[in-house]
Amino acid sequence: MRVAVVGGGAVGVTAAHDLAQGGADVRLYERDEQLGDTRTRPRDRVEGSSHRAAGVLAPRPTDAVGAEIASRALDRFEWLSERDHRFTVEPTPQVTLVGADAADKQATLRETVAAAGEHGVDVACHDPASIADRFPALDFAGVGLAAVTERAAYATPGPGAYVAAMADRARDAGVDCWTGVEAGISHRGDGPRVDGERFDAVVVAGGGWTKRLLAPTGIRLPLKPYRVQALVAGADYEGPMVHDADAGVYFRPHPAGLLAGDGTVPEECDPDGWEPGGDDWFVDGALDAVANRTAHDAGADAAWAGIATATPDGEPLLGEVESDLYVATGWHGHGFLRAPATGEALAEQVLGEREPIEAYAPGRFEGVPEFAVEEGMSL
Numbered sequence: 001m002r003v004a005v006v007g008g009g010a011v012g013v014t015a016a017h018d019l020a021q022g023g024a025d026v027r028l029y030e031r032d033e034q035l036g037d038t039r040t041r042p043r044d045r046v047e048g049s050s051h052r053a054a055g056v057l058a059p060r061p062t063d064a065v066g067a068e069i070a071s072r073a074l075d076r077f078e079w080l081s082e083r084d085h086r087f088t089v090e091p092t093p094q095v096t097l098v099g100a101d102a103a104d105k106q107a108t109l110r111e112t113v114a115a116a117g118e119h120g121v122d123v124a125c126h127d128p129a130s131i132a133d134r135f136p137a138l139d140f141a142g143v144g145l146a147a148v149t150e151r152a153a154y155a156t157p158g159p160g161a162y163v164a165a166m167a168d169r170a171r172d173a174g175v176d177c178w179t180g181v182e183a184g185i186s187h188r189g190d191g192p193r194v195d196g197e198r199f200d201a202v203v204v205a206g207g208g209w210t211k212r213l214l215a216p217t218g219i220r221l222p223l224k225p226y227r228v229q230a231l232v233a234g235a236d237y238e239g240p241m242v243h244d245a246d247a248g249v250y251f252r253p254h255p256a257g258l259l260a261g262d263g264t265v266p267e268e269c270d271p272d273g274w275e276p277g278g279d280d281w282f283v284d285g286a287l288d289a290v291a292n293r294t295a296h297d298a299g300a301d302a303a304w305a306g307i308a309t310a311t312p313d314g315e316p317l318l319g320e321v322e323s324d325l326y327v328a329t330g331w332h333g334h335g336f337l338r339a340p341a342t343g344e345a346l347a348e349q350v351l352g353e354r355e356p357i358e359a360y361a362p363g364r365f366e367g368v369p370e371f372a373v374e375e376g377m378s379l
């Protein structure tokens, strides 16, 4: 079986690797010159999101499919971390904080934590006073409710290291990697093609470019790329990963000190036309939130943006869109932490070893519904 994978981010390299391991003859197309890197912060240019992610691996799935994907992804991250010296998974609990006055957010946090707990996630709500001794790096003033996800981690030196490590494994498994190639997709009656060449199956793992990549086929995806942001500050922070739900900011330890993020701009952007630097309002707000919750008052050493992808119901688009043409996108800012499992699930589907995941089926909508990009990380 000859399979083309278009897009060499975390999802594409995983799918390519797993397809080759499963016996397929795989060619991977990536328009960037490189598959992954070991940088701790991204370049100042438009590029794939797997180079620009914050590397937070703190899933809190609220349904069975999400729980299976999240758990499998963490297992595979840990497996790779034990075997590849370039990529490390640092186990660190994640603490979510909601203000004493935010009754609605507290109720939502309790609901999502209960649902995640029912699906096997090691997470619980706490009175902030009861966990203050455990997390001395944090100031819990004004916090009404906290939740701690115990099995969480972050990727270091950066998310690109996962891509680099998996790409090497993909090459070892026989994947033919074509980098520096901007591929074009078509689908005539006889099946999918890349740059005119017919393959038995084509997987489009083009992140925020996926809708544009499919446009020549006439397939319209309910998908919107939008900007999200992160920064690195030289603060000497060694506490847990934190999601401050009131401030709309998360932060975690980083080799250079501390990484903070979110900065969602809730509107569709041109995947090739976004500003790669961080916005002042995001930098100021994120650093304020960090100063509020920790003893650190450092300035930003670097701030950047990248694209995330939204769908009408917040679930991914993973599966077949036309005969033998598959997509994997729509991660709502959580595509890196799921990539080892979503890439695998799609590979298994293409190889006929797994049934499609119905909740993620790209054709589950009536036509192409109108929808708004949701603001910020949801609780």
Ligand SMILES: Cc1cc2nc3c(=O)[nH]c(=O)nc-3n(C[C@H](O)[C@H](O)[C@H](O)COP(=O)(O)OP(=O)(O)OC[C@H]3O[C@@H](n4cnc5c(N)ncnc54)[C@H](O)[C@@H]3O)c2cc1C
Residues within 6 Å of the ligand: 006, 007, 008, 009, 010, 011, 012, 029, 030, 031, 032, 047, 048, 049, 050, 051, 052, 053, 054, 055, 056, 057, 181, 182, 183, 184, 205, 206, 207, 208, 209, 213, 228, 229, 230, 261, 304, 305, 306, 307, 308, 328, 329, 331, 332, 333, 334, 335, 336, 337, 338, 339
């Ligand atoms: C600032 C920021 C912070 C984030 N933090 C997190 C986080 O902490 N945890 C998390 O889980 N997620 C996070 N995300 C989201 C995460 O980065 C993405 O969901 C994930 O990287 C998507 O991976 P992907 O492989 O689907 O897409 P990408 O990594 O974007 O890969 C798509 C690839 O397709 C290539 N491509 C496009 N067009 C073509 C073409 N015509 N031919 C060939 N190649 C093409 C692109 O160059 C790109 O490399 C963050 C994102 C940003 C921007």
